[in-house]
Amino acid sequence: SGQKVCYGDFKRSCYKLAYFQDLSRRVGFQEARQACEIDGGALLSLESEAEQQLIENMLQNLTKSGSGISDGDFWIGLWRSGDGLATSTACPDLYQWADGSNSPFRNWYTDEPSCGSEACVVMYHQPTANPGLGGPYLYQWNDDRCNMKH
16 A cells, blocks of 8 residues: 555656555565565656655655654665675665666765665655754665665
């Protein structure tokens, strides 16, 4: 389930947001990816600052809707494949979009990606968290373990 929002003036005409307050309904990266594909779509690939802003506005509207939305990051379609841990300075360049798009746009939070065993990417949505060095944990990207539930 999720909220489907369509726009006539964007490259991708429809977006679907799925947010679950019930922690038991949240899923790992591959499960989220499969759910999108079953639904005829793909995890979100963000191709520009304008698209990033559009998604931020959608999340803000979802929050304002009185749904009681709280902290909970959102999977996006960026991930790093490969064997073992990527610890080199080349690590940020190893991330790719799950749908095969080649957009170079990135919106990493300060000091991200941290790489190591974190190979899948979320868009932060932690409105109740105290701000860190990069400001509030809202809408910037963070690499996380792929088996985390979001």
